[in-house]
Amino acid sequence: MTAPWITYRPELKVLDCTIRDGGLVNDHAFSDDFVRAVYQACVASGVDYMEIGYKSSKKQFSRERFGPWKFCDEDDIRRIVGDNATGLKLAVMADAGKSDWQTDILPKRDSVLDLIRVAFYAHQVSEAREMILDAHEKGYDVSANLMAVSTVKEQEIDQVLEVLAETPASVIVVVDSYGSMYAEQVEILVKKYLDFGRSTGKQVGMHAHNNQQLAFANTIEAIIHGANRVDATMSGLGRGAGNCPMELLIGFLRNPKFRIRPIYEVIQNHLLPLSRQVEWGPFVQYMITGQLNEHPRSAIQARAGDKRDAYLEFYDKLVSDY
C-alpha cells in the first residue's frame, strides 16, 4: 500500500483566516502589530492566501463597537501590507445581508486585495450570486462559501450548487460552521461539490470548526477527497471552538515550500498572549453544540457568563429544548 500522506499536490493552496475568523472572538479589534505579525508569518511560511477580515456594512455595524478588521478599509489594509509585494494573496470575506458590497468592494485596480470570499446561508443564494458576479466584474478572484451546510437538506444543497456552478466563482467551500461533521460527511460533501463544480472548472475548499476536535482531521479528509483550498488559523484561533490549527496543517503538508517555524514564532509571541485575554477552543459547551449540530451562540453565551463551568446545566437545557 502506498503512503499518500508523504506526497503533495502543488495545486493545494492554504488560506490563513486567523484575523478574519479570529475577529469574531475579539470584535475584530486586533492591534496593527498583531495583524502585521500574522501577515509576516503567512509570507514566511509559504501560506498562499491571508484573509484579513470582513467587508461589513458601516450602516449596520458601528466603528466604535468593532475594530478595523470588520470593515477592512483599503487604507487599513495598506497600513499593514503596503502594496503587498509578496507571493501571498490577500482575501476578505463579505457576508450576504451584512455587507454594502456594491460600494465597499472597490474595483480591483484600486485595491491590494486578490480574492473576495462571499459567505451566505442557503436562503441567501440569490444575493450571493449577485455578489459573486459583482466581485468578478470588478476584477477579483471569487470564492463561494455556503455556511452551516450541516443543517441544509440534501436537495437544497443541490439547488444552491446548481446556482453556484453557473457563476464565475473559482472556488466553492464546504463550510462546517457548527463543527458537527464527521469524516464521512466531509467525504460526501467534498465529492458533491467537486461534481457540481467540475463542468466550470471550480476548485473545492474546506473550512472546519473544532467543536469535536475534528477540524484538522476533517481538513485532511477533505484534502484526501480532492479539496485543493483549505482554511486554517494560527493556534486554531476562531469563533467558539476555533478552526483547524495552521501549525498542524503545515506539519502535515509535504510541499517543501511550507515552513512551520514562522508559525510557532507568531504563536509564541502573539497568539499565546492573546489567549490570556480571550478564549477559544473545544470547551465542553462547544462539544455539545457540535454534537447537536447547533449554532454555537448558546455556548458562547454560556462561557461568557458566571456559569461557564456548569456543563450539566447547559447540556440539560439544550437537550430539553429539543
Added chain:
Amino acid sequence: MTAPWITYRPELKVLDCTIRDGGLVNDHAFSDDFVRAVYQACVASGVDYMEIGYKSSKKQFSRERFGPWKFCDEDDIRRIVGDNATGLKLAVMADAGKSDWQTDILPKRDSVLDLIRVAFYAHQVSEAREMILDAHEKGYDVSANLMAVSTVKEQEIDQVLEVLAETPASVIVVVDSYGSMYAEQVEILVKKYLDFGRSTGKQVGMHAHNNQQLAFANTIEAIIHGANRVDATMSGLGRGAGNCPMELLIGFLRNPKFRIRPIYEVIQNHLLPLSRQVEWGPFVQYMITGQLNEHPRSAIQARAGDKRDAYLEFYDKLVSDY
C-alpha cells in the same frame, strides 16, 4: 450513499482508561472520591471496561512516591468497587519490565479484575508472551498492547504480530503512544492487526494520543476499519497531550446503551477541578513531538519548567538534534 456513522455494532466495546493513563499525569495519586466518581460514571454511561491503573513492581517503584493506582492492590480496588456487582468489567495494565506479574497478578478467583492488558515495546515481545500466557492461565481475559508502534519497522511489527497471534490474548491493540499517526496509518495498522489476529479470532483495539488533535478522529478511523475495542478517557485525561475524549466518543457512538450525561457530570465535578492542578492536552510542545514521531518526554519536561512558553526554543532544539 449510506451513512454508516448513524449505525452501530453491538460488538464494539469501549474501555475507559482515565485512571490508568491519567495516572501518568499525577503519579497515580487520585483520591478515592475521584476514582469512585469515574467508576460510577463508567457504570452509568454504559462503558464496557474500566482500566483502574497499573500493576507496577513495588521493588522498582516506591509506594511513598506513587499513589495506589500504580500498583492496584486488590484491597485498594475493592475499596472503590466492592465486588463490582455491575456490568462494567475491570482491567489493569502491566508493563513488561516494570511488573512483578508472576506474584502481583492474583489468580482470577481471588480478584475482582476481568482483563489484564499487557503493554510492551517490540523488543520485549518474549516477556510479553510469557505475561499473556500467565494471565490467561490465571483465568483472565488478556489484551496485548504493543506500544509506540509508529516507531517500529514494518517487518518487526509483523514478527511481533506472528508471536501474538499464537498467544491466548483475545485483543491486540494499535497503540499510538506518540500521537503521531494520521488516518492512513491507522487504517494500514488496523487492517494488518485484523489480518494477523483473524485465524485465532482476536479483536483489534485502538489507543490514541492527542498530540495532533487526532485522537478522536483516529479512533473513529479505527472503528470504520474494524476495530471493536477502543480506549478513551474522560476529558481526554492522559499523559502529555492526553487521549481520545470519552465525551466525544460516546457522542459519536449510536448504541443506545451509551449515555453521555454521566460523563459530563464527572467532567464538571472532578476533571475540571483536576485541570486546575495538573495539565494535559495538545499544547504546542506535544504537537511538535507528535509531528516528529518522538516520545513526549522532552515536551513533558519543557512544560514542567519555567520555559513552558518558549515554543521556538523547544522546536529549534528538537530539530537541531536530528
